[in-house]
Amino acid sequence: MPAAIGPSSPWDAVPDLLRARGMRWTPQRRTLIEVLAGIGGHLTGAELVERCRAADPTTTPSTVYRTLDVLEELGFIRHGHGADGREEFHVLPRTAHGHLHCGTCGSSWELGASEVGGLVRALRRGRGFHVDLSHVTIVGQCESCASAESRP
Amino acid sequence: MPAAIGPSSPWDAVPDLLRARGMRWTPQRRTLIEVLAGIGGHLTGAELVERCRAADPTTTPSTVYRTLDVLEELGFIRHGHGADGREEFHVLPRTAHGHLHCGTCGSSWELGASEVGGLVRALRRGRGFHVDLSHVTIVGQCESCASAESRP
DNA sequence: GTCGGTATTGCGACGCCTTGCAACAACAGC
């Protein structure tokens, strides 16, 4: 009788992907991946460290950040920076996107390829520059903050 | 005989601008402004702290960063963030511009309003969002790094 | 010129992230 097959997840491939590159599958990496698999969306590095520490109190920040680097190289996550420069990680992004961030109220929105496509193509054609869309964060003022300011 | 009139500089207005807002003109602010007046272009916060310390060894980082905030509110400088999230200051920008940064070789270029204008207008019309152009840093790969990678 | 209110400074502590290094432990090979 064959073992039951659980629901498959993209994360299941990580151990073999690592070993195929001569890297190793360690308990610390397993902890981070379990954390990442249990959430979605955007988190800061500090939040990820915190969640790993909840799962395993012996977690060390440097190990988490180094593993995040590895997972980004493998394409499982991407990072950008908030308005203050802090790292924000996007887990398993369906499609590349940047971020729009209101410096006044702190809200943020995803910036689709359709909105930035013109700029991306212009930079590619005009300068040969390849934009890393997921690293793009546009900071400014959102509609409600701008109108609140002009009509005090 | 009237006193000789030296070459006038935009920085000359700072003391009175501060006092008009109920703020104060201090030796520490004078030091930073002399540093800023002596250079141009883009510098990181740490570089500015370093230059202030060279001019006055008693310089404290927190005071420099707080004064940079004040000068940015007055419009004398603007800041963005490098690929690693560190602050970069632009002194007396002639015209608002963003930055293009190659994550591979570290080079960077100015991004003119003409190149980003389409995106800025689209975000304004579509979302009511007001982009802070000088805070924009687009990271990616420059032409020479991209071709070096595709033709190894 | 002195005085007082209050903006500013310097300090210490903290938060986020990176790096060098010695000790450890995956895992390939036998």
Add this chain to the structure above:
DNA sequence: GCTGTTGTTGCAAGGCGTCGCAATACCGAC
């Protein structure tokens, strides 16, 4: 199963900023 190689970890230290707080000093008023 061992064993050796070498990728990883944990630690300590450092760099970049930020913040709260008590002491300082700017500057407007008299």
